[in-house]
Amino acid sequence: MNPPSAGSPGRERRDAYAISAEFYDVLQAERDEVRVRSLYRDDVRRARVGVLDVGAGTGRVTLMSLLESRVPVHAVEPARSMRTPLMTRLASLGAELTTRVTVHPHPLDEAGLQGVADVAVCHNTVACLHPTSRRALWPAVAEALVPTGVLLVQLPPARLPSHRITHVLPVRTVGRHEYGGRMVTSADEGRIRARFDYWVRGDGRVLRRHDETFWLWPASRAQMIAELEEEGFIALPERPDPSVLAVRLARP
Ligand SMILES: C[S@@+](CC[C@H](N)C(=O)[O-])C[C@H]1O[C@@H](n2cnc3c(N)ncnc32)[C@H](O)[C@@H]1O
Structure with a gap:
């Protein structure tokens, strides 16, 4: 999703x-x-x-x-x-x-x-x-x-989710960097809140993080x-x- x-x-x-x-x-x-x-x-x-x-x-x-x-x-x-x-x-x-x-x-x-x-x-x-x-x-x-x-x-x-659900996205390696993320869904006043968190790792540390929130309607x-x-x-x-x-x- x-x-x-x-x-x-x-x-x-x-x-x-x-x-x-x-x-x-x-x-x-x-x-x-x-x-x-x-x-x-x-x-x-x-x-x-x-x-x-x-x-x-x-x-x-x-x-x-x-x-x-x-x-x-x-x-x-x-x-x-x-x-x-x-x-x-x-x-x-x-x-x-x-x-x-x-x-x-x-x-x-x-x-x-x-x-x-x-x-x-x-x-x-x-x-x-x-x-x-x-x-x-x-x-x-x-x-x-x-x-x-x-x-x-x-x-x-x-329908709306009854509890908060975390879905981990598969990690992908591109050159020296690893890309990963997760989506967390939860019910929010008749809508589904879907927050995506993304990260990029390299040299054994997180190089950057980003997030974006979307809304879904059941x-x-x-x-x-x-x-x-x-x-x-x-x-x-x-x-x-x-x-x-x-x-x-x-x-x-
Ligand atoms: C979650 S993405 C899915 C994209 C693609 N179908 C896929 O599965 O990878 C939904 C897409 O619908 C587009 N969209 C939103 N409202 C739309 C509309 N009224 N008519 C056509 N496309 C729309 C968005 O810009 C977005 O790129």
């Missing part, structure tokens, strides 16, 4: 991830790469119109979609600090891949996308949205999809289905991994 911003009901801060972006791929890319492939690869391979990556971050789903499909890929990423590593990742690819990918530097509901994809993926993003922003996302996804398009959403936590599977049904989606059968909800647009 990764980070968003301040807990105001309005638009999430666009400079969120300013700290986390440096550590995001170093500490999480390897494991997440395997995970996004197993969660979405088969759906992406079936895309015939386009793939939409909502909240592309540093681009793991975007890259997997480029490699596993033959269709245009739309990566929507409003935060500059996350878009920067995304662009670097894309710039390292050959022209045969980069001609197929378009990066939209806005929240999806401001990107103006219409009928560009038959598969949309929203991985590790919805939990980070205030409920008002989350509900604003569904009509924009419906608009961006063709009439029978499929949306795959990684579900937020269903929502049950039933609540998510109800919100999506209001926007014309119907739920598809439960998937082998129930952390992802699949819905299909059912427009007349």
Whole structure:
């Protein structure tokens, strides 16, 4: 689980991830790469119109979609600090891949996308949205999809944690330095507070420490289905991994 911003009901801060972006791929890319492939690869391979990556971050789903499909890929990423590593990742690819990918530097509901994809993926993003922003996302996804398009959403936590939970991120060695971190989650007035602490060690001591706090909003599977049904989606059968909800647009 990764980070968003301040807990105001309005638009999430666009400079969120300013700290986390440096550590995001170093500490999480390897494991997440395997995970996004197993969660979405088969759906992406079936895309015939386009793939939409909502909240592309540093681009793991975007890259997997480029490699596993033959269709245009739309990566929507409003935060500059996350878009920067995304662009670097894309710039390292050959022209045969980069001609197929378009990066939209806005929240999806401001990107103006219409009928560009038959598969949309929203991985590790919805939990980070205030409920008002989350509900604003569904009509924009419906608009961006063709009439029978499929949306795959990684579900937020269903409820608030009952106690403080510490999740240690795997340590990674880069040259003479070791990178590490942890995420501590706790309930805080209807939201989940997720504090990320990062450290870099070298020469037997801690060289620097950073932290960034994000807020998550829980929502049950039933609540998510109800919100999506209001926007014309119907739920598809439960998937082998129930952390992802699949819905299909059912427009007349
Ligand atoms: C926790 S990150 C996950 C990034 C990526 N999906 C991953 O799993 O590595 C969530 C991303 O969603 C983006 N985001 C937030 N609100 C959004 C919106 N309304 N439309 C599109 N992206 C949004 C954030 O800027 C952030 O990069």
